[in-house]
Amino acid sequence: MALLEVKNLKVYYFTRKGTAKAVDGVNFSIDKNETLGLIGESGCGKTTTALSLMRFVTPPGRIVKGKIVFDGRDIISMSNEEIRLLRGKEISIVFQAAQNALNPVMTIEKQISEGILEHESITEDEALERAKNQLNLVGIGDERSKSYPHELSGGMKQRVMIAMATVCNPKLLILDEPVTGLDVIVQRQILSLINDLRAKLHLTIVIIAHDLSVIAETCDKIAVMYAGKIVEQASAVSLYKNPMHPYSQALIKAYPSIKGEKKKLKSIPGAPPRLVNPPPGCKFHPRCSYAADICRKKEPIIREKEGHLVACHLN
Amino acid sequence: MGLKGFAIKKIIAAIITIFAIVGVNFVIFRMAPGDPVRMMFRDPRISGEQMQLIREKFGLDKPLWGQFISYLKELSHGNLGLSFWQKRPVLDVITDRIPQTLLLVLTALTIAMFLGTIFGALAGWKRGTRVDSFILSLSLTMYSIPAFSLGIILLLIFAYILSIFPLSGMTTPASGLTGLGYWKDVLWHMCLPAFSIIMWYIGEYVLLTRGSMLDTLRKDYILTARAKGLKESTILIKHALRNALLPVITVTGVNIGFAVAGVIEVETVFSWPGIGRLVYDAVMKRDYPLLQGVFLVFAISIVLANLVIDLIYGYIDPRIKVGGEKK
Amino acid sequence: MTISPRFLRRLKKLREFFSLLVRNRMGLVGLAIIILFLILAIFAPFLRTVNPTKVGTSKNILLSPSPQFWLGTDDLAKDVWSQIVYGSRISLAIGFLAAIITVFTGSLIGLIAGFYGGKIGEILMRIVDFFMMLPMLPLMIVLAAVLGPSIWNIIFVVSIVSWPTTARVIRSQVLSLKERTFIEASRCIGASDFLLMFNEILPNVVPIMFAESVLMVTEAIYAEAVLSFLGLGDPTAISWGMMLHFAFESGTMGKAFWWVLPPIACIVILIIGFTFLGTAITDILEPGYKEAHGF
Numbered sequence: 008m009a010l011l012e013v014k015n016l017k018v019y020y021f022t023r024k025g026t027a028k029a030v031d032g033v034n035f036s037i038d039k040n041e042t043l044g045l046i047g048e049s050g051c052g053k054t055t056t057a058l059s060l061m062r063f064v065t066p067p068g069r070i071v072k073g074k075i076v077f078d079g080r081d082i083i084s085m086s087n088e089e090i091r092l093l094r095g096k097e098i099s100i101v102f103q104a105a106q107n108a109l110n111p112v113m114t115i116e117k118q119i120s121e122g123i124l125e126h127e128s129i130t131e132d133e134a135l136e137r138a139k140n141q142l143n144l145v146g147i148g149d150e151r152s153k154s155y156p157h158e159l160s161g162g163m164k165q166r167v168m169i170a171m172a173t174v175c176n177p178k179l180l181i182l183d184e185p186v187t188g189l190d191v192i193v194q195r196q197i198l199s200l201i202n203d204l205r206a207k208l209h210l211t212i213v214i215i216a217h218d219l220s221v222i223a224e225t226c227d228k229i230a231v232m233y234a235g236k237i238v239e240q241a242s243a244v245s246l247y248k249n250p251m252h253p254y255s256q257a258l259i260k261a262y263p264s265i266k267g268e269k270k271k272l273k274s275i276p277g278a279p280p281r282l283v284n285p286p287p288g289c290k291f292h293p294r295c296s297y298a299a300d301i302c303r304k305k306e307p308i309i310r311e312k313e314g315h316l317v318a319c320h321l322n
Numbered sequence: 323m324g325l326k327g328f329a330i331k332k333i334i335a336a337i338i339t340i341f342a343i344v345g346v347n348f349v350i351f352r353m354a355p356g357d358p359v360r361m362m363f364r365d366p367r368i369s370g371e372q373m374q375l376i377r378e379k380f381g382l383d384k385p386l387w388g389q390f391i392s393y394l395k396e397l398s399h400g401n402l403g404l405s406f407w408q409k410r411p412v413l414d415v416i417t418d419r420i421p422q423t424l425l426l427v428l429t430a431l432t433i434a435m436f437l438g439t440i441f442g443a444l445a446g447w448k449r450g451t452r453v454d455s456f457i458l459s460l461s462l463t464m465y466s467i468p469a470f471s472l473g474i475i476l477l478l479i480f481a482y483i484l485s486i487f488p489l490s491g492m493t494t495p496a497s498g499l500t501g502l503g504y505w506k507d508v509l510w511h512m513c514l515p516a517f518s519i520i521m522w523y524i525g526e527y528v529l530l531t532r533g534s535m536l537d538t539l540r541k542d543y544i545l546t547a548r549a550k551g552l553k554e555s556t557i558l559i560k561h562a563l564r565n566a567l568l569p570v571i572t573v574t575g576v577n578i579g580f581a582v583a584g585v586i587e588v589e590t591v592f593s594w595p596g597i598g599r600l601v602y603d604a605v606m607k608r609d610y611p612l613l614q615g616v617f618l619v620f621a622i623s624i625v626l627a628n629l630v631i632d633l634i635y636g637y638i639d640p641r642i643k644v645g646g647e648k649k
Numbered sequence: 650m651t652i653s654p655r656f657l658r659r660l661k662k663l664r665e666f667f668s669l670l671v672r673n674r675m676g677l678v679g680l681a682i683i684i685l686f687l688i689l690a691i692f693a694p695f696l697r698t699v700n701p702t703k704v705g706t707s708k709n710i711l712l713s714p715s716p717q718f719w720l721g722t723d724d725l726a727k728d729v730w731s732q733i734v735y736g737s738r739i740s741l742a743i744g745f746l747a748a749i750i751t752v753f754t755g756s757l758i759g760l761i762a763g764f765y766g767g768k769i770g771e772i773l774m775r776i777v778d779f780f781m782m783l784p785m786l787p788l789m790i791v792l793a794a795v796l797g798p799s800i801w802n803i804i805f806v807v808s809i810v811s812w813p814t815t816a817r818v819i820r821s822q823v824l825s826l827k828e829r830t831f832i833e834a835s836r837c838i839g840a841s842d843f844l845l846m847f848n849e850i851l852p853n854v855v856p857i858m859f860a861e862s863v864l865m866v867t868e869a870i871y872a873e874a875v876l877s878f879l880g881l882g883d884p885t886a887i888s889w890g891m892m893l894h895f896a897f898e899s900g901t902m903g904k905a906f907w908w909v910l911p912p913i914a915c916i917v918i919l920i921i922g923f924t925f926l927g928t929a930i931t932d933i934l935e936p937g938y939k940e941a942h943g944f
Contacts, residue, residue: 061549095551102549108542110561112568112640121560122550155640171550342779350791466921468871470878471913474893474902478910482903489903583786587875591897601787605794606880613794620787628782 009036009076010211011060011179016073018055018064020282027282029055029068031235034309037179037228042205042212044226044243046219046258048279052235053215054103057181060213061098062090078178096126099172100181101165104188109156109164116142116152119171126175137174144207145170145200162193166200173204182214186221198225218262223247231255234280234290241315251317253295289320297321328636336629343621348393351614352386402618403611407603412615416597422492423596426512427585430519437520438527439570443563445528446535457528464525469584473518473591480514487514490593515592522584526577530570538566568639575631578624659852666856669933676929682922686915690737701731701887711905721907723892724899732887733911739888740870740919743800747807747869752862754808755815756854762816763823764846774820780813789872793881800883807872815861822854856934863927867920874916889916 018030030052037043045053058064060075062082075082077098082090102108110118119138124131139149145166156164165185172180185201186194202225205212216222219229223243230240231254239252250256257275277294280286286293292302301320309318396403402412445457464472481489488494492511499507538544539562547561582598589598597616604612670676689696698719705726712722720729762773789806796802827850876882877890878897889912896902896909 063545063548091551091553093551094549100549102542102545104542108546110543110547110565112564112638113560121552121556125550125552125556157641168546171546339779339782343783346783350795462924463921466867466924467917468874468920470875470893471916474897474909474913478903478906482906579782579784579786582784583875586786586790586879590879601790602879605790608794610794613791617784617787617791620784621782624784625782 010039010041010078011213012036012074012076013056013060014074014076016056016059016075017071018052018059018068019071020068022067022283025283028235028285029282030059033073033232033235033237035230035237035240037211037213039178039211040205040209041228042214042226044219044222044229045213045215045232046217046222046229047232048217048258048275050279050282051232052282053217053232054183056232057100057183057213057215060179060181061094061100063100092126095122095172095177096175097177098179098181099175099177101168101172101183101185103184108168111156114153114155115159115167119167119174122171123174138170141170141174142167144173144204146196161189162196165189165193165197169197169200169204173208173210176208178211180210180212182212184215184217187217194221198222201225219247219259220262231258234285235282236290236318237309237316238291238319239315239317240309241317245314249313251312251315251322252291252319253297253321254291257294289318325636329633332629332632332636336625339625340622343618343625344394344397345390347614347618347621348390351610352389402615405609405612405615407607407609407612412611415612416600416615416619419595419597419600422594423585423589423598425508426515426589426594426596427519427581429512430516431523431581433516434520434523435527435574438524439531439567441524442528442531442570443535443558443566446532446539446566447558447562449532449536449539454532458532461525461528464521465529467522468587469518469522470587470591472522473515473588476514476518477591487511492595511594515588515594518588518591519581519584522588523581526580527570530573531566534566534569535562537569538562541565568635571631571635571638575628578627582620582624666933670929673929673933675925676933679922679924679926679929682918683926686737686741686919686922689734690741693734693738696734697728697731699728699731701728701735703727711901711908713905714907720911721905723895723905723908724901729892729908729911732892733889733915735887736889736892736912736915737919739800739886740873740916743804743807743873744866744870744919744923747804747811747872748862748865750804750808751811751865751869752815752858755812755861756819756858758812759816759819760823760846760850760854763820763827764842764850766824770820773816777813777816780810781817783810785810786872786875789876790879790881793876798881798883800886803873803876803881803883804869806876807869810872811865811868815858815865818857818861819854822857823850826850826853856930860927860930860934863923863930867923867927870916870920870923889913 013033013035016030016033017028020027020029033052033056035043045056047053055064055068059070060077060082062070062085064070070083073083077093082093085093109115116135116138119141120131120134123129123134123137127134129137135152139152142149142152147163147166147170151159151163156167159167169182169185182201186197189197198221201212201214204210205225212225214222214225223229226243228240229243229246230237231246231250231252232238233254239246239250239255241251246255247259250259254275261274275294280290280293286303287306288304289295289298289302289307292298295302299321305320307318307320309316311317312322400413402416404410405412405415408415441457441461445454448454477489480487488511493499493504493507494511497507543565544557544561547557552560585596585598586601587598588594589596590602593599597619600612601616603609604616671680698717705722705728707726709722709726711724712726714721720733722728723732758773758777762770762777789810792806792809793802796806873882873888874890874893877888878893880894880898882888882891882894884891892912893909896905902909
């Protein structure tokens with residue numbers, strides 16, 4: 008049985024300029040110990056999807072439709088108290104820009120231990136001990152446990168965030184752009200840390216990125232999002248080697264390979280559509296070099312083809 | 323730079339500021355047109371001979387620079403001159419009044435700071451709700467009322483019309499009360515002046531804390547705390563409040579200057595025998611040496627209070643304790 | 650002379666600003682209060698019932714409000730309503746004049762400190778810091794006492810004590826403007842410092858200067874009231890603060906609330922009016938306000 012199942016999720020932002028459909032009918036599921044990658048340009052609804060999984064959508068945004076079934080329970084219909092007990096204990100998240108996500112006036116061991124104290128009945132000393140172990144686990148070393156965030160480098164802060172998110176052995180870990188803004192060497196270190204932890208702690212992970220090559224090795228499955236919808240979903244290897252949706256193809260061409268294979272980079276022309284008044288038909292058609300008449304008129308539905316789920320008229 | 327370096331830097335800055343204040347104080351009282359001795363002692367009974375003596379005593383027969391040196395010399399011996407009105411050293415007149423002012427101000431400020439930060443934090447936490455707009459509009463109104471007008475209104479209502487509280491002073495004259503009875507009497511007299519200062523000052527703290535709270539709540543680490551599944555009350559106290567109070571503490575230093583204004587106004591209205599009322603008396607009696615002395619005391623205590631607050635801040639904010647200067 | 654498109658653009662901006670202002674509830678209330686008091690001040694000779702300085706007969710001492718004396722009389726049998734009407738003149742005059750002088754001085758120093766930076770800026774900001782450390786009210790009291798009681802001295806005293814706040818605000822604004830690309834661009838095409846300051850930077854700080862002036866008016870009205878109440882006001886002028894001073898000194902305050910409450914109410918309402926207006930202007934100048942309010 009799937010650990011997490013998202014069915015027809017719709018999250019809209021109700022602004023003065025109109026309704027922005029940030030997430031517009033997203034479906035996916037993750038099995039235990041599986042890693043799912045969500046990729047797409049910024050503004051395509053990845054982060055909103057992740058936030059909805061923990062019910063962190065705040066006004067003017069609202070989850071208007073859909074089901075998020077986690078471990079047999081529907082997250083959307085939970086009470087505030089139920090969802091609070093779930094957060095940090097069963098589902099954890101590492102936010103984008105972790106540099107600012109740590110409290111500047113608290114030592115890192117305190118910040119790690121307070122989550123344990125909230126969810127488990129142990130003493131403060133035991134919790135601090137756990138926090139130190141956790142710091143060792145993420146490769147910081149417990150001698151830095153009394154440091155304040157401003158004394159750490161960007162990569163170390165990201166490690167602390169990961170330590171904090173995994174300290175209660177969550178069933179599901181969400182990583183929102185975990186390596187964005189870090190330099191390439193640190194990126195590799197953090198990714199290998201994530202791989203290590205996944206093996207050691209048997210984690211189920213949702214990882215969000217705008218660059219497929221960064222997370223391709225880490226993921227089992229990859230879903231490509233565009234304008235609030237999943238346009239293609241397949242196993243990581245198959246999607247990387249044989250992308251079917253023109254947007255997936257463009258996305259892969261747009262970033263260099265992390266392994267250093269030489270290839271010609273090609274940027275995607277145009278910008279992602281505004282979510283308030285998206286174009287009719289396939290939302291990608293204005294930027295698609297293969298766009299045909301049907302693409303401008305009819306929105307493609309997602310269907311299976313050669314092991315991929317793809318939403319494109321031309322496939 | 324560690325905490326020690328930070329402290330030394332602040333202390334040196336404070337010393338320089340105090341010197342500058344002494345200089346300003348000297349200049350202001352020589353800025354006035356006419357003979358400074360005539361101005362300082364507007365007493366027609368002073369004879370020419372006495373005046374010459376005073377001139378020599380204050381070094382007023384020397385050039386301006388020499389005058390400043392002798393003024394500093396006198397000051398270093400704690401000589402602030404003679405009060406024309408009370409016919410005794412200015413320093414004595416002032417030190418007699420300090421305890422009464424401290425009693426009133428520290429009581430009122432502690433209560434105002436405590437309540438102000440609580441209400442401000444509450445308003446910020448509940449932003450956009452009725453609680454918020456009620457606290458906000460009340461604070462804005464209180465903030466706009468001059469302290470002396472607030473005092474007069476309270477005096478009219480509670481002393482004149484309702485006769486619940488005394489009209490003026492710190493004790494009932496000739497009551498002969500001692501011990502607990504005496505302190506009860508003082509407390510009874512202190513209610514209205516303290517309440518005026520509290521009401522006047524609370525608005526400032528509410529506005530400050532609310533603004534700071536709103537800034538803090540937008541920070542990413544609040545979301546992180548939520549993601550850990552912490553209770554809302556824990557997030558408020560452990561994460562939001564502590565960070566929100568840091569800027570409030572810094573501004574407190576700057577605001578002590580405003581607190582002084584409130585003290586002068588309120589002590590005047592309620593005839594509270596402190597330094598604030600002394601300012602009024604000095605003005606009414608045209609007692610310039612006394613006025614000069616009181617100004618010096620106010621200015622220097624503000625510098626010292628700011629120094630203390632800076633040092634406390636340095637202790638609370640880890641970014642100063644270990645790393646470089648805060649931005 | 651032809652009207653430059655630049656001037657037209659600024660005129661359009663100004664019109665847009667005012668229509669934003671009257672749509673802001675706080676701004677509207679503030680404006681209404683200020684206009685009310687302006688009418689009171691301008692038409693004082695027509696609105697008064699008797700000569701406010703005229704000492705009345707002893708049978709008219711401390712009368713409560715009546716059709717003859719709308720707000721009663723004081724201990725010298727002078728009409729309170731007429732004093733209130735004339736008092737608005739002093740408060741507004743001192744408020745506006747002191748604000749103009751303060752903002753002019755403060756802006757000039759802020760502009761220089763922000764624009765030139767370096768040593769000059771450093772020294773100027775040290776002076777500003779020092780002034781901000783001094784307790785304002787005691788400093789004003791001391792200065793007013795030494796200089797003697799007159800309206801002009803009060804204006805001088807308020808200005809000399811308040812300019813550092815403005816200087817600081819303007820300086821930080823100039824500093825952030827200097828970083829913007831259009832300044833860089835003008836510098837690249839060889840615009841002189843003088844031209845840059847007056848053509849590029851000044852027009853962009855004018856809105857902030859405006860907001861500062863409005864808030865400075867409240868400071869000045871407050872200062873006049875307090876100084877007058879403490880007996881440092883101009884004894885020849887009728888002001889709300891002086892009324893309170895005389896009421897307080899007379900010792901009859903408790904019996905004649907009609908003598909005390911009107912000046913307090915006027916001071917408070919006028920200060921609230923300017924505070925509201927200032928807050929509204931600051932809000933409107935905030936980036937993103939226009940978009941959020943459908944402009």
